[in-house]
Amino acid sequence: NAGVMQNPRHLVRRRGQEARLRCSPMKGHSHVYWYRQLPEEGLKFMVYLQKENIIDESGMPKERFSAEFPKEGPSILRIQQVVRGDSAAYFCASSPTGRLGETQYFGPGTRLLVL
Amino acid sequence: GENVEQHPSTLSVQEGDSAVIKCTYSDSASNYFPWYKQELGKRPQLIIDIRSNVGEKKDQRIAVTLNKTAKHFSLHITETQPEDSAVYFCAASAVTGGGNKLTFGTGTQLKVEL
Numbered sequence: 660n661a662g663v664m665q666n667p668r669h670l671v672r673r674r675g676q677e678a679r680l681r682c683s684p685m686k687g688h689s690h691v692y693w694y695r696q697l698p699e700e701g702l703k704f705m706v707y708l709q710k711e712n713i714i715d716e717s718g719m720p721k722e723r724f725s726a727e728f729p730k731e732g733p734s735i736l737r738i739q740q741v742v743r744g745d746s747a748a749y750f751c752a753s754s755p756t757g758r759l760g761e762t763q764y765f766g767p768g769t770r771l772l773v774l
Numbered sequence: 775g776e777n778v779e780q781h782p783s784t785l786s787v788q789e790g791d792s793a794v795i796k797c798t799y800s801d802s803a804s805n806y807f808p809w810y811k812q813e814l815g816k817r818p819q820l821i822i823d824i825r826s827n828v829g830e831k832k833d834q835r836i837a838v839t840l841n842k843t844a845k846h847f848s849l850h851i852t853e854t855q856p857e858d859s860a861v862y863f864c865a866a867s868a869v870t871g872g873g874n875k876l877t878f879g880t881g882t883q884l885k886v887e888l
Contacts, residue, residue: 690874692874692875692876694876694878700880700881701780701863701878701879701880701881702818702863702876702878703878704875704876704877707874707875715875717775717875718875750817750818754874757874758874759805759806759867759874760805760806760825760867760874761874762808762820762823763808763820763874763876764820765810765817765818765819766817767816767817768817
């Protein structure tokens, strides 16, 4: 039973380019959460998605960031026109049903470096 | 929204000693409190969690206590070993805004010295 998968593991972009981060949840999980971890800081919630629905995007920056979780395929976090401040580790987590108090399992993260 | 504070930010103990990390939260409606361990460059891994209908939970050398009245919870590691060295994060599950999002503390860098 494969765990949460993320790719790429490392991504280097120049300022102004686009970054696309992918997350495949654990088998049987239909709820995905994205968190951002700035260097030497804790994880900050960004967005919570169910298949084809954004449930809570209260942690997403208003501009340049978007997320989706299509019916088929992985969840994607998209950052347009990246800036140096976007450099961080981006983790996704998944859970089976999204019930309150349900364990979230984390992926290995994508480390984004903006030059 | 929920706010979680975590102390200390760094903790150094001798091998075999106990380590205690404390967290407080602000949202009285939160009812799920997991602890994650993160080694350098790795993913956060759940080590123990507690729900608000329980005051204490233990798993071998790790225990967590919860005081809902005071809105604080603590992680206790006994008989520490070098492999316990990592960053530990507490979190609380926020009920506002829907869903099961976690609000994390700022982390505790635990170093177990030989």
